[in-house]
Amino acid sequence: MVDVRIDLHTHSTRSDGTDTPAELVTVAARAGLDAVALTDHDTTVGWHEAIDALPRGLTLIPGAELSCVSRENSGRTVSVHLLAYLFDSRSPALVTEQRRLRVERRSRLHEMAARMAADGLPIDPDRLLAELPEDAPAGRPHLARVLVSEGLVANVDEAFAGYLGSGSGYYLPRCDTPVEDAIDMIAEAGGVTVLAHPFAHSRGPSVSPSVIAELARRGLTGLEVDHPNHDASSRSELRELAGELDLLCTGSSDYHGTNKTIEIGQETTPRRVLDALAERADGSSPVVG
Numbered sequence: 001m002v003d004v005r006i007d008l009h010t011h012s013t014r015s016d017g018t019d020t021p022a023e024l025v026t027v028a029a030r031a032g033l034d035a036v037a038l039t040d041h042d043t044t045v046g047w048h049e050a051i052d053a054l055p056r057g058l059t060l061i062p063g064a065e066l067s068c069v070s071r072e073n074s075g076r077t078v079s080v081h082l083l084a085y086l087f088d089s090r091s092p093a094l095v096t097e098q099r100r101l102r103v104e105r106r107s108r109l110h111e112m113a114a115r116m117a118a119d120g121l122p123i124d125p126d127r128l129l130a131e132l133p134e135d136a137p138a139g140r141p142h143l144a145r146v147l148v149s150e151g152l153v154a155n156v157d158e159a160f161a162g163y164l165g166s167g168s169g170y171y172l173p174r175c176d177t178p179v180e181d182a183i184d185m186i187a188e189a190g191g192v193t194v195l196a197h198p199f200a201h202s203r204g205p206s207v208s209p210s211v212i213a214e215l216a217r218r219g220l221t222g223l224e225v226d227h228p229n230h231d232a233s234s235r236s237e238l239r240e241l242a243g244e245l246d247l248l249c250t251g252s253s254d255y256h257g258t259n260k261t262i263e264i265g266q267e268t269t270p271r272r273v274l275d276a277l278a279e280r281a282d283g284s285s286p287v288v289g
Contacts, residue, residue: 017257
């Protein structure tokens with residue numbers, strides 16, 4: 001059997017990666033991938049650029065990573081990310097929600113930068129936003145790169161640890177989409193959904209198995225099991241849970257270019273799983289280079 005390498009979670013400069021969509025598909029092909037999903041945060045604007053630059057033999061899976069919030073049975077809220085694939089990006093409900101998120105993100109980032117400037121840090125909030133494309137989501141990684149360029153920190157991870165984490169005085173919460181609503185919107189747009197890095201405990205509070213079961217009943221398609229932030233125990237637990245709930249198991253790198261040390265294709269998804277995702281979606285199709 002021919003070995004097929006598929007990475008279903010990557011980011012470009014259209015959100016918080018450092019490769020343009022065109023560069024990303026080139027990097028994917030050079031890394032020996034057969035298929036790659038472009039899953040920028042809360043936007044699909046990079047799809048066409050990636051398709052136009054798609055190398056021969058590489059398949060692009062159009063997607064996005066949606067910023068969501070889940071309410072646990074205990075009443076606490078947990079930030080979750082939802083990978084969406086093969087949906088119709090023109091769906092009115094989805095377009096409206098992505099527009100709301102872009103406006104909210106820009107306002108949030110400007111306020112965080114303004115707080116830093118007020119404390120004497122060499123940050124210009126207006127210049128920061130002016131240098132970001134209007135159709136791209138603005139996020140903390142953009143501010144982190146400014147902190148690096150100003151010499152305040154050595155790298156993006158250090159920027160989050162010292163200035164941008166939830167315990168920092170500069171941090172502001174987001175107004176994310178309820179994950180149940182996001183699952184519904186993607187289903188209505190003909191797509192499928194996979195819960196991204198659900199047990200990445202090092203990132204903060206994680207969604208509980210009971211909530212994952214509720215999301216499965218809502219229409220969730222799969223779980224991202226093989227991810228760089230999941231240890232062996234988490235992967236084993238997620239595979240068992242996916243089996244109980246009849247969910248697909250994917251694997252992905254969560255590649256961000258030089259913003260992270262993770263290599264594209266570091267984690268992969270079996271061909272049969274990608275085929276199953278594609279069979280359940282009718283909003284858009286994989287694009288073959």
